[in-house]
Amino acid sequence: MKSFVEIDDKFIPAHQLPASIIDLAMARGINMQKFLRGTGIFYEDIKKQNLYVSPVQTLSLIEKAQQQIAGYDSSFLLGQRLFPGNYGHLSEALMHSKNLHDFLRILFCHLTEINPFIHAQVSQCNDKLVVQFSDAIGCGENYPFLLEMYLTALSSTLKYLAKQRITIAYQFSYKRPRYIQEYEENLGFKISFEQADDMLFLSINDFEISFPRYSQLIRAHALNKLKQQKTQKKITFLQAILRLQKLYGPLTQEEAACKLGLSTATFKRKLKRHNTRYLALQDLYHRQQTVIYLLNHHNNNEMLAAEMGFTDVANFRRAFKRWFKMTPSEFKSRYQLSTC
Amino acid sequence: MNFLLFQRHTKLISLVLVSLSVVISLVVMNGQLKAIETLDWLDVVGEGGIILMTSVWIFFIFASRPPGRVTTLLIVGLCCFLISGLLDLLDEFVSYPNDKFWLYWVESLPAFFGMFLMTWALYQWHQEQFKLNQQLCRREAFYREHSQIDFVTQLYRADYMRTLLTLNQSQNIPYSLAMLDIDNFAAFNRRYNTNDGDRLLREVAEIIVMNLRQNDLACRYAGDRFILFFPQTHLCDAKLVVQQITQAISHLAFKPQKTGKAVYHDVSYALAEIKQNTDAENAIAQVNQKLEQQKMIRQAQAC
Numbered sequence A: 001m002k003s004f005v006e007i008d009d010k011f012i013p014a015h016q017l018p019a020s021i022i023d024l025a026m027a028r029g030i031n032m033q034k035f036l037r038g039t040g041i042f043y044e045d046i047k048k049q050n051l052y053v054s055p056v057q058t059l060s061l062i063e064k065a066q067q068q069i070a071g072y073d074s075s076f077l078l079g080q081r082l083f084p085g086n087y088g089h090l091s092e093a094l095m096h097s098k099n100l101h102d103f104l105r106i107l108f109c110h111l112t113e114i115n116p117f118i119h120a121q122v123s124q125c126n127d128k129l130v131v132q133f134s135d136a137i138g139c140g141e142n143y144p145f146l147l148e149m150y151l152t153a154l155s156s157t158l159k160y161l162a163k164q165r166i167t168i169a170y171q172f173s174y175k176r177p178r179y180i181q182e183y184e185e186n187l188g189f190k191i192s193f194e195q196a197d198d199m200l201f202l203s204i205n206d207f208e209i210s211f212p213r214y215s216q217l218i219r220a221h222a223l224n225k226l227k228q229q230k231t232q233k234k235i236t237f238l239q240a241i242l243r244l245q246k247l248y249g250p251l252t253q254e255e256a257a258c259k260l261g262l263s264t265a266t267f268k269r270k271l272k273r274h275n276t277r278y279l280a281l282q283d284l285y286h287r288q289q290t291v292i293y294l295l296n297h298h299n300n301n302e303m304l305a306a307e308m309g310f311t312d313v314a315n316f317r318r319a320f321k322r323w324f325k326m327t328p329s330e331f332k333s334r335y336q337l338s339t340c
Numbered sequence B: 001m002n003f004l005l006f007q008r009h010t011k012l013i014s015l016v017l018v019s020l021s022v023v024i025s026l027v028v029m030n031g032q033l034k035a036i037e038t039l040d041w042l043d044v045v046g047e048g049g050i051i052l053m054t055s056v057w058i059f060f061i062f063a064s065r066p067p068g069r070v071t072t073l074l075i076v077g078l079c080c081f082l083i084s085g086l087l088d089l090l091d092e093f094v095s096y097p098n099d100k101f102w103l104y105w106v107e108s109l110p111a112f113f114g115m116f117l118m119t120w121a122l123y124q125w126h127q128e129q130f131k132l133n134q135q136l137c138r139r140e141a142f143y144r145e146h147s148q149i150d151f152v153t154q155l156y157r158a159d160y161m162r163t164l165l166t167l168n169q170s171q172n173i174p175y176s177l178a179m180l181d182i183d184n185f186a187a188f189n190r191r192y193n194t195n196d197g198d199r200l201l202r203e204v205a206e207i208i209v210m211n212l213r214q215n216d217l218a219c220r221y222a223g224d225r226f227i228l229f230f231p232q233t234h235l236c237d238a239k240l241v242v243q244q245i246t247q248a249i250s251h252l253a254f255k256p257q258k259t260g261k262a263v264y265h266d267v268s269y270a271l272a273e274i275k276q277n278t279d280a281e282n283a284i285a286q287v288n289q290k291l292e293q294q295k296m297i298r299q300a301q302a303c
Helices: A017-027 A032-036 A043-047 A055-068 A074-082 A089-095 A100-109 A140-162 A180-187 A204-208 A216-229 A237-248 A253-259 A264-273 A278-295 A301-307 A313-324 A328-334 B004-030 B041-064 B069-090 B102-106 B109-136 B158-171 B185-191 B194-211 B235-250 B280-302
Strands: A118-125 A128-135 A168-171 A199-203 B175-182 B217-222 B225-231 B267-274
Touching (some): A118 A140, A140 A168, A140 B185, A237 A253, A278 A313, B004 B069, B069 B109, B175 B280
Antiparallel strands (some): B175 B225
């Protein structure tokens, strides 16, 4: 039995995200036959129960949505529609959670069920909760679209549940898009681009903001049902690798393959299928670690080197330059990490 | 592509088909086929190409214009042109009894007549376009770019406004900007459905346009936000217009499909007078900030 799901596995219920995409396309007057052509999904099949589609199919739907739906707002519109949505007991549990802290705990515990596309790495820095995002399945060029969608879903859900403003700050590694108005409208104005990583910041002081819809009984019931349903917690192939790195530190490709019970050749083939290379994942790991250390005010290079497991600073600087193409001090001055 | 307009052109389409078949049958009745070896293939290709392209033109006019005088003139003109072309092409294949046969000398007449009709049609089209432009004022400023029109509200999107503001900056024209935001639109969308939400946006857009002055412009900014442009206008004048708009919107008794009961909406707005030499991003950021501040204050009051 595999411990992870892959980009070709059919495990996404078609009545969730795929149905929302199709609905949006239809509302925008797009020909359904033309829209679904080549995706291997048939409109009639979705109406029937229990159709599952693969991430590849969902990604091809997203690609078509980007090509055929005019305007830039489709990812944001989808995000607004995603929740409460039809995620069954999970929707119910989230809807009736107690406060922000409770909501986030349930959400991150079950994130892969809602969202197998984007990995969220949660850490705490001083009085902030930091969530770092990365590609979880090989979304490739569709990654910004998906990120926009899920962040909009989160922010609109919190607006809906909390009945008061919860300030979320965002940083994105990519360039400021032309359709910045959609970011401002859906995510607020605390946004900066060309930063060290894709991440969001929540203040821990806000954790106690209570949700008026809180119902202890419904929440407990829904969580109980969730527990019964779940046979095995699904994580994606890339998430499995990221988790290994988190557990064991930077592993070599062979070690990682071995830990997952795969031969190196199979491992490499799977990585390629997920549009990535092992080196890219290692870089990602280092980048995320560095960002977290810097956020924790480990400002001088000696401390940073020690945290990252280097014994001497010169060695560390060399490695750092390889990962980021810049020195640690350039890195610190370029990105707004201490201001958050 | 959309072929819905074809159904409304049945008379014109049959006119074109009948006249073409009359021409072909006239030629077939009067002429005799030439031997294959004597054909001038270069002529055949050239004249065939003209026929093909003219047919494509006729097709697109049918596909894109509603019936009316200008359409009829264009189609009849092109059809005459097509008849000449067809006669020209067919006499590569057939020969007539003698050199002075009437089909020879009549050949170029329809083309001239057709060109005349089309020229007249173009003049009419020009006048029609001016009328249409007038209908579009307050929705469109100095240039036309159909790919930037928003699907839901049929207004232009934020990009268009940015281009316009940049142009204003280069020409040093002072202006005022306003940003309008429907209150609790997300809640409305959740409560009813997104189709109703889209319809509401469309109707609010109509109201905004109705209440603007002739030279102003409204664009959809993002989501439930609209951005309004008032050229060479002081803040107080712009404020008056915006207040009229918000009043009109608050009187809109919108009826969602599900309940049919009227739902009323309020809008928040912010205004900014933009000084000369401010770039588009900066100008938009100014109104956005003001709107944000207002919302914060309002929320603080509510608590």
